[in-house]
Amino acid sequence: MLLLQVIVGGLLLGAIYALFSSGLTLIWGMMNFINFAHGEFVMLGMYVSLLVVVWLGGGPAVFGFASAFALFVLGIFVYFSLIRYVLRGPMLAQILSTFGLALLLRYTAFWIFSANFVSLPQTSLSGTINVGGILMPVPQLVAGIIAILLTVGLHLMLTRTTVGSQLLAVSEDRGAAMLMGIRPDRMQALAWGLSAGAAGIAGALMAIAYPWSPSVGETFGLTAFVVVALGGFGSVPGALIAGLIIGLIQALSAFWFGPIYKDIVVYALFVALLWLRPQGLMGKA
């Protein structure tokens, strides 16, 4: 029973990994660009939730929307003020831009919020429910389910709507998309907004269920790399499955070997993947 509980817990956390990683994979798939600050976006989403709860009150729906919106705006701002200029620049500029942004956000957060762990004050979601003998904390359960729904929603948006087709068109062929009357710059900005927004709402969901400090951004960023590498670059369904797998692996390795090993196992898996299957589970070679 305990093992089953660990498995469900891992999958629920993995669902949140899937949500923010799908944001990272979206950017990679569209513009061949890795955002090193993605984990910091998740971390900011967590602090936005905290500030909204403390200052304005309101339930998970309120701060969930608030951090999704705040990060959506930040993503678009980052695109127009920074990314647009480095996209066609040298590799060094591309990598340094978001790497520097990550440091800036991380250490500003340390400076403002200190290195202490915080958690949200008790929200309307609390308690545990008993599903067939497995005790599940309600916050984890709600957060995990919403994360899965949102990831699926993002995938449907990309594949079934006009905006989604326009986004994919730009990623397939920028020039041809332009001839069809699509403005690539706007679409790429939108992709950054969606990507950061997904990170923001994932942060809010994470904040419901787990405590955090400014340093989580680094861990989440690396976790997102592993998820994206496992799921295949640019694939949202791949990110969903890979996120669940990584959550599961983390939970099991923490359970069997001890909590320190959960990240070691995941990063080791990443290195193994590079050797054995660099295109990921569902990626194209």
Place this chain on the structure above:
Amino acid sequence: MKNVRALTPTVLLAAGLLVYPLIFSGPFYLDVGVTFLLAAISASAWNIVGGYAGQVSVGHAMFFGLGAYAPLLCYTLFGWAPIAGIPFGIAFSVALAVLIGLPTFRLTGHYFSMATIAVAELIRIYFGTWDLVGAAIGLQGPATARGWWDLTFRSELPYYFIFLAVLAILLRVTFMIERHRFGYYLRAIKAGERAARSLGVPVQQVKIKALALSAAFTSIAGSLYSVKTGFIDPESGFGILVSVQMVIIAALGGAGRLYGPLIGALILIPLQTVTNTWFGGGGTGLTFILYGGIIVLIARYEPGGVSELWEQVVSRRWRRKHAS
């Protein structure tokens, strides 16, 4: 005559660095000088693969850390003089470089960056749990020197000249690479990998060689650090900020240029010393905010660093002078 003019900056630089400890002999200034030299060595080592070959590693701390642990591990386990560990550090670093380079260099450059940061973190966390290397507490060197070979000096002066000699060798090697066919290969790869391959450059092999060489020198920098401070823990060896410092110094001065990292260190180390003294213990956080800001500004406005900016200013002035 032309040769003399080309050599002028080198001679001035060498003279300046040799004379510095004689003029600024106080312990504070010597410490700044030693810190500067170490930063310049690490960043110059990074520059070989990150600057010349354009393969941006953000996890070079893994080589620095291996190099830093090796001497103190040899001392703790066998009681050897710490410097005896330097070759082991180099060997492990080169092996690791090949291990990472083989799979990632077949993929796009972003993959390499992600892999380096992930491996560096993996090793950092693992060393924090590994009792043989002192786990989270780390390792210590000899408290008092048993002989000159322990390289444990009271004064910073001997370290200053040792570091200076290593920097000179490293710059000499880099200069030779620049002139040699290998250097042209590196720049061809940086300019366009596919084009380089079509011209017959053995891209994969050249990139791995560059990474291995860079790893070896980074490892030496790590060894120098731990031999001098007599102490190493996972954070100061493999921490992400160790990697960040190499990248920012090289990029600030001018990545892919011989003296780029030196210029970067010349700007950043005094700046860092000033912010740390102004803001005291809490200043380290502000220093990293500053680092992040500088990195973003370099990426956005001047990926070529200060060297390129300077050249633009000079050429503009030259053109104005000759236009009239």
